[in-house]
Structures are given as C-alpha cells and as structure tokens.
Amino acid sequence: MIDLEYDAIVVGAGPAGSIAARILAENDIKTLVVEKKQEIGTPKRCAEGINIDGLEKVGLKPDPVWARREIKGAVLYSPHGKSLEMFLDKKRGYVIERKIFEKYLARDAIRAGARYMVKTLATEVIKEDGKISGINAVHMGKKLRIKSKLIIAADGVDSKIAKSAGLNTKNPLTDYHSGFQYEMVGLNLKNTDLLHIYFGNEIAPKGYVWIFPKDDDTANVGIGILGRLSDKGNKAKDYLDRFIENHPQIFKNASAIEINAGGIPVGSSIDPLVMDGLMVVGDAAHQVNPIHGGGMALAMNAAKISAEVGVKAIKEGDLSKKRLYEYEKIWRETEGVKMQKLLKLRSFLEKLKDKDFESLADILTEEDIIKLTKGKYRFLLKLFMKKAPKMLPLARKFLT
C-alpha cells in the first residue's frame, strides 16, 4: 500500500475534471487527478459539438489544434424530410477533436500545478469516523491510499465515487439515453458548416439522429434514443444502421473509421450535489442538457463553480456540506433553472407522434426554435391555439 496526501483529489480527467483541476491548482491548492484510462481523451464518447459560450465561460478560446470545424447553425429535418435551418447569429459553434481537447485541458491543469496519474482507478472513498478523508485507488496493480480534504467526483456517467460516498447517482431508464455513433469518412453532404439533426419515431424514437461535420466529407454520425427502448431489442445501432441505409445519397461511399457508444444521463441533475468533503460534477451529476444530450459545456461550467467554491472552502478550513452547498446553490439558480424547463420540454417532445413533428415543421420559425433551446416554451400554447389546436391538450399537460 502506498500512502499519498493532497488537499484536493479530482476523480476523472474528462472535461469537467481537468477544468476543476486547473482552477484548484491555479489557486495553489495541492491537487491530484486520477484517471482510470491509460490515455486521456481516448476513446471518445461524444459527437464533439460545443458552442462558443460553453468554451468562453471556462476561459477557453477555440484553438485550431482542437477546434476542427467552425459551425454556423443547424438544419432540423422532420420525419418526412421537411427542413428548417437555424443560424447561431453572431455566435459560433465548433465540432472539436475531443481526444486532443481533453489532453489540452489536462496540459493546462498540469502547467498550473496539478499532478495527474493515468491508469489509476479510484475504487471508493475512505471514511474515517463517518467523514470522507480520501480515496482508495489502484495504479497498475499497486494499491494507493490517498488522503485529501476535498474530493471532486468528475468520473462520468458510470460514477462510482459519489455512489461509494452514499449519494444516489442511479440513472433511471426514463432519464437515460443510449448513444451510438460512427465517425465516418467519404460522406456526400451539403452544408458542412451546419449540424444536421433528424427527428421521427421511426428514425430515432424519443431522440434524434445527428450528423456533425468535421470536414467536407467527414462527420460524426450518431443517434441517441431513450435507453428503455434500446433494451427492448431495438438497439440504437440498429436504428442508426437503418438511417444510413435509407440515405444512400449521403452514405454511398462512406465508411466508419471509429465506433463510439455510451450512455447519456439526461435527467438534469442529481440531488444533492454535495456532501461533507465531496462535490459531484458533470455527467457524474447528470448535468447534461435534457433535450440534446450535450454535456461538455455544462460539465465544465459546473466544474468551474465547484472548484472556485472548493478553493475558498479549503482556505477557510471548512469542508462541510453546508460550506460546499454554495456550489449547488449557484448551479441550481443558474443552469439548474434552465435544465428544469428543458426537462419539461423533453417530456412534451417525447409524447409527439410523427404527424406532430410535421405540424411543428410547418409552424415553427427559426426564432421559435432558438427560444425553445433556451427553455422558453410558453409561446407554444398561443401558437398551437392559433395554428395547431390538436396539439394543445398535450402542451397544456406537459408545459403548464
């Protein structure tokens, strides 16, 4: 057994973990990051889309090293192929090269003073007299006992650390999407500076298919569907393969160079997010956009907030749940409010039939869609009253 001691341990070197580590280290907190994989960023489990706000909030500027394609907006396709283009206004988005991005974030944290240990699996928290005092870990067959004042659990969707500390991080099947994706080359795609998103219950029940271009002929082509459906023998992969087969004009000459799969916790947040000596961030805390399943920006923002609170708590010598709750409060009052609205909107969208999607494609404008992505949906009631009265009862049930 090897004994180590740090002020803060971050479990997981994903986007959340490395942002938290950088901020802790920048503030002279002796920080260790443990990452179970032997290579940070690999394999990726991501379509790699992020908007500029998500980067800027945590002090990042797009770097050509990882910002692979600038994106100007998206095209949404109805089940029968009607399309609606929406542009990001003056803002930009990016499809990034996540394997490089994650290493870049780790590099920044290390340069700020954090220590990283890859191929190091955190197995559980250590509790002494009922109080969390560190973690047990295994590094290449060697057992480690690492003491620390604060633990930030940034260990992703399958988080074990928060669970071992006693928090409920279970993913209910109603709030869990199955994601499956190919990175493909050889596509024949128009508008490669737009994301392409396809809806419909035959295409992707209670979810969507995406094509996120990385190049003129290269893209992440994926699907997210409600996990419950995938369990009934209709696997996400089967739907995606069918979609590809049904679009030979795009995929005739394309081949996959990579397969990515993973779960997406779309329930908006676990409750609580903190306990004495421990904070949970990112996918581990289910801080993912309930509508589109994007989680990098939210994870990094939560990590920033938690690390800033962690710095103050360590310097004050108060790692109590009450002190760390500042992180949870800020989260719930900012991102959390929007997430709750998007959760409601998701419940509504999940009830739509294909004919409803067609009606939406007829009546929604670009501005309407932008409003919806921000969780502003009240206008829908008025709109349905005027233009799609058949959808009113459903909207009243889920959106009021």
Ligand SMILES: Cc1cc2nc3c(=O)[nH]c(=O)nc-3n(C[C@H](O)[C@H](O)[C@H](O)COP(=O)(O)OP(=O)(O)OC[C@H]3O[C@@H](n4cnc5c(N)ncnc54)[C@H](O)[C@@H]3O)c2cc1C
């Ligand atoms: C198919 C798919 C497509 C997606 N597309 C997008 C997208 O386009 N845009 C977007 O913003 N989001 C997307 N997401 C979601 C996004 O990938 C996550 O929200 C994001 O990775 C969350 O970051 P994180 O740091 O919280 O967790 P992760 O990135 O999962 O990082 C957790 C890290 O912890 C490590 N770890 C886990 N357990 C332990 C342990 N016990 N000990 C040590 N290390 C451990 C893991 O190896 C991992 O490196 C997608 C997800 C999927 C599955």
